[in-house]
Amino acid sequence: xxxxxxxxxxxxxxxxxxxxxxxxxxxxxxxxxxxxxxxxxxxxxxxxxxxxxxxxxxxxxxxxxxxxxxxxxxxxxxxxxxxxxxxxxxxxxxxxxxxxxxxxxxxxxxxxxxxxxxxxxxxxxxxxxxxxxxxxxxxxxxxxxxxxxxxxxxxxxxxxxxxxxxxxxxxxxxxxxxxxxxxxxxxxxxxxxxxxxxxxxxxxxxxxxxxxxxxxxxxxxxxxxxxxxxxxxxxxxxxxxxxxxxxxxxxxxxxxxxxxxxxxxxxxxxxxxxxxxxxxxxxxxxxxxxxxxxxxxxxxxxxxxxxxxxxxx
Amino acid sequence: xxxxxxxxxxxxxxxxxxxxxxxxxxxxxxxxxxxxxxxxxxxxxxxxxxxxxxxxxxxxxxxxxxxxxxxxxxxxxxxxxxxxxxxxxxxxxxxxxxxxxxxxxxxxxxxxxxxxxxxxxxxxxxxxxxxxxxxxxxxxxxxxxxxxxxxxxxxxxxxxxxxxxxxxxxxxxxxxxxxxxxxxxxxxxxxxxxxxxxxxxxxxxxxxxxxxxxxxxxxxxxxxxxxxxxxxxxxxxxxxxxxxxxxxxxxxxxxxxxxxxxxxxxxxxxxxxxxxxxxxxxxxxxxxxxxxxxxxxxxxxxxxxxxxxxxxxxxxxxxxxxxxxxxxxxxxxxxxxxxxxxxxxxxxxxxxxxxxxxxxxxxxxxxxx
Numbered sequence: 001x002x003x004x005x006x007x008x009x010x011x012x013x014x015x016x017x018x019x020x021x022x023x024x025x026x027x028x029x030x031x032x033x034x035x036x037x038x039x040x041x042x043x044x045x046x047x048x049x050x051x052x053x054x055x056x057x058x059x060x061x062x063x064x065x066x067x068x069x070x071x072x073x074x075x076x077x078x079x080x081x082x083x084x085x086x087x088x089x090x091x092x093x094x095x096x097x098x099x100x101x102x103x104x105x106x107x108x109x110x111x112x113x114x115x116x117x118x119x120x121x122x123x124x125x126x127x128x129x130x131x132x133x134x135x136x137x138x139x140x141x142x143x144x145x146x147x148x149x150x151x152x153x154x155x156x157x158x159x160x161x162x163x164x165x166x167x168x169x170x171x172x173x174x175x176x177x178x179x180x181x182x183x184x185x186x187x188x189x190x191x192x193x194x195x196x197x198x199x200x201x202x203x204x205x206x207x208x209x210x211x212x213x214x215x216x217x218x219x220x221x222x223x224x225x226x227x228x229x230x231x232x233x234x235x236x237x238x239x240x241x242x243x244x245x246x247x248x249x250x251x252x253x254x255x256x257x258x259x260x261x262x263x264x265x266x267x268x269x270x271x272x273x274x275x276x277x278x279x280x281x282x283x284x285x286x287x288x289x290x291x292x293x294x295x296x297x298x299x300x301x302x303x304x305x306x307x308x309x310x311x312x313x
Numbered sequence: 314x315x316x317x318x319x320x321x322x323x324x325x326x327x328x329x330x331x332x333x334x335x336x337x338x339x340x341x342x343x344x345x346x347x348x349x350x351x352x353x354x355x356x357x358x359x360x361x362x363x364x365x366x367x368x369x370x371x372x373x374x375x376x377x378x379x380x381x382x383x384x385x386x387x388x389x390x391x392x393x394x395x396x397x398x399x400x401x402x403x404x405x406x407x408x409x410x411x412x413x414x415x416x417x418x419x420x421x422x423x424x425x426x427x428x429x430x431x432x433x434x435x436x437x438x439x440x441x442x443x444x445x446x447x448x449x450x451x452x453x454x455x456x457x458x459x460x461x462x463x464x465x466x467x468x469x470x471x472x473x474x475x476x477x478x479x480x481x482x483x484x485x486x487x488x489x490x491x492x493x494x495x496x497x498x499x500x501x502x503x504x505x506x507x508x509x510x511x512x513x514x515x516x517x518x519x520x521x522x523x524x525x526x527x528x529x530x531x532x533x534x535x536x537x538x539x540x541x542x543x544x545x546x547x548x549x550x551x552x553x554x555x556x557x558x559x560x561x562x563x564x565x566x567x568x569x570x571x572x573x574x575x576x577x578x579x580x581x582x583x584x585x586x587x588x589x590x591x592x593x594x595x596x597x598x599x600x601x602x603x604x605x606x607x608x609x610x611x612x613x614x615x616x617x618x619x620x621x622x623x624x625x626x627x628x629x630x631x632x633x634x635x636x637x638x639x640x641x642x643x644x645x646x647x648x649x650x651x652x653x654x655x656x657x658x659x660x661x662x663x664x665x666x667x668x669x670x671x672x673x674x675x676x677x678x679x680x681x682x
Binding site: 006010015019022023026110113117122123124125127128129130221225226227228230231232235267270271273274275276278279282283 | 357358359360362390391486487510511512513514515516518519520521522524525526528529530532533544547548551571572574575576682
């Protein structure tokens with residue numbers, strides 16, 4: 001199989017590394033969005049729909065203001081609004097956040113199409129709108145260093161924002177008193193309440209943060225990666241982020257590794273497109289990776305519980 | 314309150330009865346001509362591609378004749394292909410014979426049309442883009458496109474434009490109806506000994522994936538890339554626009570015109586587009602309806618090729634400015650040769666009898682894996 005060796009050769013290249021970084025960025029936003037909501041014990045499963053709506057409103061915002069930053073602001077506002085809807089229904093009205101999430105996911109796709117049609121007259125894409133996007137960033141000095149420059153420089157602007165967000169979120173959750181209180185809500189809300197922590201306020205905060213991160217993911221895809229809104233373009237990235245968080249189970253390093261693994265498998269799938277391997281099988285590689293990852297974690301947990309190292313949750 | 318309810322209900326009943334009465338009569342316009350009523354059933358319009366092209370044909374025909382009245386039904390905006398939904402929609406338009414012709418299309422929804430044709434044998438139907446034809450339905454005109462011919466011309470153009478000797482095509486899914494686009498394409502490229510890359514991303518929506526697979530094709534030195542992949546194709550155009558020496562060929566409608574105003578950078582990479590003129594089909598069939606000859610065509614399957622303007626390439630100003638006179642003359646000659654039947658174009662979908670065995674060999678003849 002000479003084809004296979006060729007494929008393997010193309011994977012050991014700097015271009016492939018760059019490709020993994022491109023394909024992981026959206027997943028990182030989605031996974032951190034899921035992580036921050038879960039840290040206070042609320043499950044935000046509406047990430048896919050928030051990304052869809054923010055992608056659309058990011059593009060519309062960019063059109064209205066004729067600036068990428070304007071698009072980003074409006075996209076984030078849309079994410080905050082949707083997070084607030086989840087918070088209102090689940091915390092004020094007592095609905096299950098999972099059900100509210102299902103409701104949002106069910107109607108967001110059609111609602112996005114409705115808005116798209118209202119503002120552009122098209123139901124397929126925002127092709128008729130002139131929308132300034134973010135573009136890439138060549139870091140001065142570093143870009144001229146061989147190898148390192150190629151790895152670090154020339155990525156999308158929002159990819160660098162993503163790296164900053166991942167670091168800042170780690171500091172917030174694990175290194176600040178606020179983060180410690182947030183995690184306390186997630187571990188045992190009643191105990192946290194007894195200790196004088198305002199659980200509802202922290203959950204609202206984490207949901208809003210989750211909305212902002214999801215929105216960043218949507219805006220990244222529609223204003224930086226592709227620079228156009230096209231129906232269905234999020235294509236399950238929000239769900240993969242939730243799966244990455246499921247695998248990580250509160251461990252930040254595992255979260256990062258899980259996302260990178262998914263990004264790697266997505267990139268591998270692309271390498272296999274156009275080879276003799278059947279396309280249907282290749283298309284399912286990232287999803288099989290998700291499935292295997294989750295199954296692996298369950299098995300590991302089962303044995304840890306059996307050994308008595310960890311109390312069963 | 315009760316009184317109000319009674320009045321409302323009574324009014325509703327009267328209206329319903331009135332509605333029943335008016336549909337039965339033969340409709341005439343104010344000049345006394347018979348008015349032809351045409352219904353078009355699509356899931357939804359506004360996709361800037363397939364169904365919008367059909368809508369364009371409907372509107373053109375509507376504007377062309379005083380005595381043609383067309384109605385658009387957006388049956389299934391969610392694209393659910395729910396049988397109950399479509400059956401109900403067909404029952405509504407067929408039931409009292411108010412329409413002379415009912416139009417629909419697309420491989421996902423055509424099954425409902427044939428089912429309705431069997432339930433209403435006196436109704437005339439047009440399947441404007443047929444994939445699986447039900448030959449027992451004698452009251453349906455099924456039309457297909459010479460996509461093999463179209464692909465042949467795109468292939469010839471790609472071969473003329475490439476500098477690296479490698480070209481490529483992104484096909485949404487590996488299914489016969491989609492492969493019909495590239496069967497003539499592979500044939501002409503193999504004949505001219507130009508290498509080609511084929512990508513099947515397995516999706517029509519995942520724009521990011523479209524971009525990534527195109528980047529991979531460009532890595533394999535493809536410098537003229539055709540997209541046949543719906544919304545995912547936007548990602549293909551995006552990827553091509555990032556490389557100065559790569560051309561992209563659009564599909565279905567003139568994509569240069571689509572992006573000319575809104576995204577000049579994208580437009581600048583689209584040398585031409587492979588057109589599938591469903592609107593011409595609808596227009597022509599309504600012409601036949603008005604002329605009274607449509608009934609003769611019922612039960613037929615007609616292929617719309619280059620000669621009938623069913624398929625072709627967009628010869629806009631950008632194409633004229635960027636493709637040399639010689640190449641254009643050569644492409645014009647190819648179009649004519651194909652239209653006249655001088656070239657026998659391989660068709661994996663309409664012509665091929667042993668798809669499973671013959672198609673892969675044909676496709677892979679000069680492929681770059």
